[in-house]
Amino acid sequence: MPVIVSHDVLLGFSANVFVATGAARVEAAAVAEHLVTASAMGYDTHGVMRIPQYVEDVGKGMIKPGAPMTIEHREGATILVDCGWNFGQVGGNFAIDAAIEHARLHRTATAVVKSCNHAGRLGAYTTRAAEQGFLAIGFCNSPIHGHFVSPWGGRQGRLATNPISFAMPSGGEHPVVADFSTAEASEGAIRLHRNRGMNLPDGWITGSSGEPSNDPSAFYGPPRGAIRPFGGNRGYRGFALAMLVEVMGGLLGGSPVSKKLPGNGLGFIVIDPSAFVAEDQFPVMMAELCAYIKSSETAPGFDEVFVPGELDYRTRRERMRDGIPIDENTWAQILSAAESVGVNERIAV
Amino acid sequence: MPVIVSHDVLLGFSANVFVATGAARVEAAAVAEHLVTASAMGYDTHGVMRIPQYVEDVGKGMIKPGAPMTIEHREGATILVDCGWNFGQVGGNFAIDAAIEHARLHRTATAVVKSCNHAGRLGAYTTRAAEQGFLAIGFCNSPIHGHFVSPWGGRQGRLATNPISFAMPSGGEHPVVADFSTAEASEGAIRLHRNRGMNLPDGWITGSSGEPSNDPSAFYGPPRGAIRPFGGNRGYRGFALAMLVEVMGGLLGGSPVSKKLPGNGLGFIVIDPSAFVAEDQFPVMMAELCAYIKSSETAPGFDEVFVPGELDYRTRRERMRDGIPIDENTWAQILSAAESVGVNERIAV
Numbered sequence: 149m150p151v152i153v154s155h156d157v158l159l160g161f162s163a164n165v166f167v168a169t170g171a172a173r174v175e176a177a178a179v180a181e182h183l184v185t186a187s188a189m190g191y192d193t194h195g196v197m198r199i200p201q202y203v204e205d206v207g208k209g210m211i212k213p214g215a216p217m218t219i220e221h222r223e224g225a226t227i228l229v230d231c232g233w234n235f236g237q238v239g240g241n242f243a244i245d246a247a248i249e250h251a252r253l254h255r256t257a258t259a260v261v262k263s264c265n266h267a268g269r270l271g272a273y274t275t276r277a278a279e280q281g282f283l284a285i286g287f288c289n290s291p292i293h294g295h296f297v298s299p300w301g302g303r304q305g306r307l308a309t310n311p312i313s314f315a316m317p318s319g320g321e322h323p324v325v326a327d328f329s330t331a332e333a334s335e336g337a338i339r340l341h342r343n344r345g346m347n348l349p350d351g352w353i354t355g356s357s358g359e360p361s362n363d364p365s366a367f368y369g370p371p372r373g374a375i376r377p378f379g380g381n382r383g384y385r386g387f388a389l390a391m392l393v394e395v396m397g398g399l400l401g402g403s404p405v406s407k408k409l410p411g412n413g414l415g416f417i418v419i420d421p422s423a424f425v426a427e428d429q430f431p432v433m434m435a436e437l438c439a440y441i442k443s444s445e446t447a448p449g450f451d452e453v454f455v456p457g458e459l460d461y462r463t464r465r466e467r468m469r470d471g472i473p474i475d476e477n478t479w480a481q482i483l484s485a486a487e488s489v490g491v492n493e494r495i496a497v
Numbered sequence: 498m499p500v501i502v503s504h505d506v507l508l509g510f511s512a513n514v515f516v517a518t519g520a521a522r523v524e525a526a527a528v529a530e531h532l533v534t535a536s537a538m539g540y541d542t543h544g545v546m547r548i549p550q551y552v553e554d555v556g557k558g559m560i561k562p563g564a565p566m567t568i569e570h571r572e573g574a575t576i577l578v579d580c581g582w583n584f585g586q587v588g589g590n591f592a593i594d595a596a597i598e599h600a601r602l603h604r605t606a607t608a609v610v611k612s613c614n615h616a617g618r619l620g621a622y623t624t625r626a627a628e629q630g631f632l633a634i635g636f637c638n639s640p641i642h643g644h645f646v647s648p649w650g651g652r653q654g655r656l657a658t659n660p661i662s663f664a665m666p667s668g669g670e671h672p673v674v675a676d677f678s679t680a681e682a683s684e685g686a687i688r689l690h691r692n693r694g695m696n697l698p699d700g701w702i703t704g705s706s707g708e709p710s711n712d713p714s715a716f717y718g719p720p721r722g723a724i725r726p727f728g729g730n731r732g733y734r735g736f737a738l739a740m741l742v743e744v745m746g747g748l749l750g751g752s753p754v755s756k757k758l759p760g761n762g763l764g765f766i767v768i769d770p771s772a773f774v775a776e777d778q779f780p781v782m783m784a785e786l787c788a789y790i791k792s793s794e795t796a797p798g799f800d801e802v803f804v805p806g807e808l809d810y811r812t813r814r815e816r817m818r819d820g821i822p823i824d825e826n827t828w829a830q831i832l833s834a835a836e837s838v839g840v841n842e843r844i845a846v
Contacts (some may be wrong), residue, residue, distance in 0.1 A: 225603045254573035351729070405786045441655050454650060
């Protein structure tokens with residue numbers, strides 16, 4: 149049975165934990181807000197289950213609470229942000245906010261970050277821009293999390309699951325937000341199947357000889373297998389997108405693919421639609437586009453056609469009302485991490 | 498048996514045809530160069546088989562040879578280009594060149610086009626930027642070519658096969674170039690299967706009730722079926738990308754989804770890598786990235802791992818040496834279109 153924790157309680161508790169690690173209240177609150185929102189939206193792998201990891205990373209000196217953000221280089225409509233190995237969310241928020249300010253000035257801007265820890269849910273940053281009326285595209289590479297994903301035609305991992313995200317105003321209550329991996333599956337999802345003794349769906353992985361497999365242990369080896377790039381028989385498209393992410397998040401930040409840095413590399417492109425169409429016209433056109441897409445009759449097995457992000461906002465609404473479910477093991481790990489930094493709050497669950 | 502035409506002969510002949518439709522020599526040559534390069538690279542559907550269509554469109558007054566290109570609006574690092582319904586390639590080249598010039602000034606630029614006819618191979622434009630050292634992302638929507646692609650969970654077509662492309666310097670002989678549809682298949686590929694009496698591969702289409710089908714006639718109906726978005730069981734990702742293309746190529750150009758304009762809408766994002774990393778460093782990092790990807794041992798059934806675009810350049814090299822194969826029907830249509838505008842050259846084939 150999962151533990152159910154109220155959104156607001158979880159938010160306050162998480163912020164207290166990050167304050168206890170040495171973060172200023174405002175930065176602790178930002179990290180907590182990011183993780184709790186991810187959990188509320190159903191992105192459990194990018195939510196509060198990361199608290200123990202972050203506490204541990206602070207202990208190891210990998211995350212440096214309070215480290216200043218700097219704009220290392222600014223040239224035309226581009227900025228290079230150094231996140232100083234503060235929490236990844238502090239860096240990511242700073243970078244997208246700087247890109248938004250830059251886009252107010254230049255109508256479009258490109259920002260790349262370096263020295264950024266685990267940044268969490270990529271869509272949080274593009275959403276931040278969309279909520280202010282911008283269209284944003286985000287890229288996130290992961291040098292350290294393992295090059296698990298095989299290139300098209302190959303059988304050895306060469307890039308990480310490198311997600312891509314974009315968001316824009318919908319003309320309705322919430323932005324349109326897409327946020328997805330460029331691989332068929334995450335390593336976490338494969339591990340979950342292994343831990344539960346389940347076979348994998350078709351098409352997720354290949355074993356070390358490159359043969360398709362449904363057995364999680366064929367991925368872990370040794371010898372190690374690989375995760376297939378997104379796109380099935382057209383996986384060359386998914387791997388191409390993964391390369392774009394690697395360049396936008398890694399190479400442009402000055403990190404060659406061979407440099408196994410911790411954390412994530414982020415890249416953002418922000419565009420002001422009002423540079424192209426009248427400010428009041430874009431939301432109207434977006435609302436029409438969304439309504440037109442949703443007006444399609446449903447396919448068998450579906451009750452409704454959703455635009456990207458719509459289900460996440462629905463989940464968030466439900467969980468903000470009913471509480472956020474957290475599995476017992478994860479909850480025990482979170483409490484233990486909190487205690488390790490002296491936070492012993494009794495949480496009503 | 499296909500006809501084999503030498504690259505240079507085809508180039509001169511095609512340019513003569515467009516001159517005969519009323520285009521200035523320099524614009525005719527640009528359209529010819531675009532189509533012949535597409536044919537040389539193996540993109541036959543975007544190559545010289547388009548000559549009859551373009552000749553016909555000039556005759557109907559849809560393509561206006563010689564129409565001036567204008568930058569309708571310029572604000573910060575953004576430009577809105579009006580292609581005046583000239584040949585789509587004249588418009589596309591003008592727009593990407595303007596975006597490149599703008600990116601030289603602002604280090605990044607976003608360009609959107611309107612009033613653009615069929616633009617051909619999207620990758621040609623991103624490649625043009627990459628050949629000058631830039632990273633470029635391109636988007637191309639198709640209001641008129643039919644909304645064949647169903648949204649995730651839906652069974653009725655709501656967007657076109659909206660391709661996306663990106664290109665960047667590789668540090669080697671040719672840029673890295675990706676160029677792909679956001680749908681599982683093109684309408685042209687489905688028509689080809691129908692004409693040959695062949696079944697479709699799994700996953701391409703659904704019939705009018707939304708049921709998967711391998712029968713091309715289930716797509717054509719009536720009632721009409723739909724093409725599935727790219728990504729198989731994760732087709733929500735492909736359709737999300739199609740929406741991004743619709744916004745970048747259509748909405749930002751002032752065309753709501755309900756406006757069934759002819760031609761294509763284009764959007765380009767151009768980024769100067771040297772705004773972020775030293776000018777001589779980026780190609781070195783790209784060469785390392787490409788070599789690393791290609792160093793993966795191959796999967797069963799593959800002889801080599803290719804980076805995006807590599808196979809296209811190989812095909813072009815072969816066809817420039819050996820000639821470009823064109824099927825007999827297409828060749829007859831091209832000669833007939835040429836004759837219709839008074840071009841009666843005898844082509845050695």
